[in-house]
Amino acid sequence: MHSADDNGITIRLADENATLAYARRLSNILTPGLVIYLQGDLGAGKTTLVRGLLQALGYTGRVKSPTYTLLEPYSVGNWEIRHFDLYRMNTPLEWESAGFNDEVDGDNVFLIEWPAQAQGQLPPPDLEINFDILDDGRAVTLQAFSPKGIGCIKRF
Numbered sequence: 001m002h003s004a005d006d007n008g009i010t011i012r013l014a015d016e017n018a019t020l021a022y023a024r025r026l027s028n029i030l031t032p033g034l035v036i037y038l039q040g041d042l043g044a045g046k047t048t049l050v051r052g053l054l055q056a057l058g059y060t061g062r063v064k065s066p067t068y069t070l071l072e073p074y075s076v077g078n079w080e081i082r083h084f085d086l087y088r089m090n091t092p093l094e095w096e097s098a099g100f101n102d103e104v105d106g107d108n109v110f111l112i113e114w115p116a117q118a119q120g121q122l123p124p125p126d127l128e129i130n131f132d133i134l135d136d137g138r139a140v141t142l143q144a145f146s147p148k149g150i151g152c153i154k155r156f
């Protein structure tokens with residue numbers, strides 16, 4: 001979908017707690033307006049990562065997958081997080097008609113599951129995280145696609 005500026009960083013995460021710890025690490029390199037694509041099969045751990053990230057930022061409520069609403073917004077501390085799950089989007093045009101472009105304000109952080117469902121409509125990614133399901137845990141690859149993303153990876 002996009003070409004990476006380098007091969008990225010791949011880490012094996014043995015269990016759910018490792019995914020949550022990875023999310024905490026990621027929370028330390030967030031910058032306002034960051035766009036992160038989350039890729040991987042159903043059950044790979046994308047929503048788990050979002051939950052860990054929100055909890056690391058101080059969110060104490062329930063984190064549910066926006067399966068039908070497509071978007072779940074969160075305000076936590078000074079952060080504005082926009083969690084998308086586009087799995088049930090019927091056409092990429094829904095992105096625009098739902099008004100999601102209005103969420104792009106340079107401040108809101110985007111975490112997007114199933115970005116290919118809105119191909120051509122989304123803001124381009126700064127970072128992409130790919131989850132591969134292993135027999136034992138997950139392999140997670142972090143890649144940068146913009147100068148901003150490269151800056152984040154350097155601090156990861």
Ligand SMILES: Nc1ncnc2c1ncn2[C@@H]1O[C@H](COP(=O)(O)OP(=O)(O)O)[C@@H](O)[C@H]1O
Nearest residue numbers: 013014015016019042043044045046047048137
């Ligand atoms: N590193 C890991 N190793 C094994 N299981 C994991 C790991 N991280 C998360 N899981 C489990 O895999 C499932 C991931 O579900 P979820 O985060 O909803 O996936 P997705 O959003 O990608 O569909 C959860 O049951 C979670 O406990």
Ligand SMILES: [Mg+2]
Nearest residue numbers: 046047065113
């Ligand atoms: Mg999910």
